[in-house]
Amino acid sequence: MKLTRNILVIDDETRWLRTINMVLSRHIPEACTHTCENSRQALQLIADLDIALVLLDLNMPLLDGHQLLRDIRDHAPYVRIIVVTGLNDTEVAVECMKQGAYDFIAKTSSTEQLLLCVRRAMEVIGLERNYHRIKDGFFNRKSLRAFDPLLTTDIKMHDCFTYAASLSESCEYYFVRR
Template identity: 80%
Template structure:
């Protein structure tokens, strides 16, 4: 199962679709948003576009939203549905949740409430799909030749290899923890070779680095790309996390949570494309 981030907004109001499309593209750039005015085409689009989340209007002329919800739950059970309602449809929306909708949001809600609901749904989808990825990885034979340089007879380490390889589609940060000399950097190199060998593994030590210098190196400065851009769609290893200051860890935490950043001197946010690896000694 792929870790899809595609969103489909289904509504027969063209202006509303255009507004939601612009809103999601601006504030959730890591997801790709599609729109649909004809509800009869929705199921086909969900299948063709590998949709993970549907924002569904209840009142549509071609196919009623409640019937479409039932069809989605039957034919695409892994797709989450957020019902979009009018002011007088709350009872209907609650009934839709009993039928399998993930949440409902009124069209008069603030944009912040809408974005919070969408992000919460996408986080849940990510957790569910990663669970199935890991489950499939453990029960299916996987090619783990990238880890051949790490010599071990510990069955727990072999489980770690399988677990890491099963997360090949995940964009979530990964923490590699162990004592000095246990091969954390070698594990990171193997993971990079397993998942995206076409990209280099870039490394930055975050020990004793000021937050200002960290932001310059990660986000870049005028006419000079930062490490987040240089890593492309590959991995960036941020080493010695346990030795980083609290302020530096705060900057990194915000980056992991938002998955967006402002290059210095820019007024527009940039979506995080690379994958973040962290290494630490002991408990951070």
């Protein structure tokens, strides 16, 4: 599983989509931001673009944001979802969090609050994906070319080599991407 920094913004308001796209592109340049006005296309875009984070509006004409939130959780459970909506209602926020939203923020919030929320989510996504890379490398017994000169029949040593190889790949990927 690779570390992606793809963000999908789903909203039916074209002007808001353009604004948030410009803000994210300027302040979070390591992320690639995509926009979607048609909520029915969202699940396909998430799969096609390897989306890591979704900024989701709740009030949309074709497919309601609440239903789309449930659909994303069912079809792409690894994707983090931040609900960004005009509704600044505690009950709605609690309901969204119960349905699996990572965070909830009102459109009237400051740009700094939105960016902080997005950065925090991207950091968590990066940590989760690195964890999975290390875990998969450890349990899949990847090739250990760096340790070829060392001979051992001890399974514990082999586990240490596998863990070190997984960590080195993870660190290399992390520093190359930044």
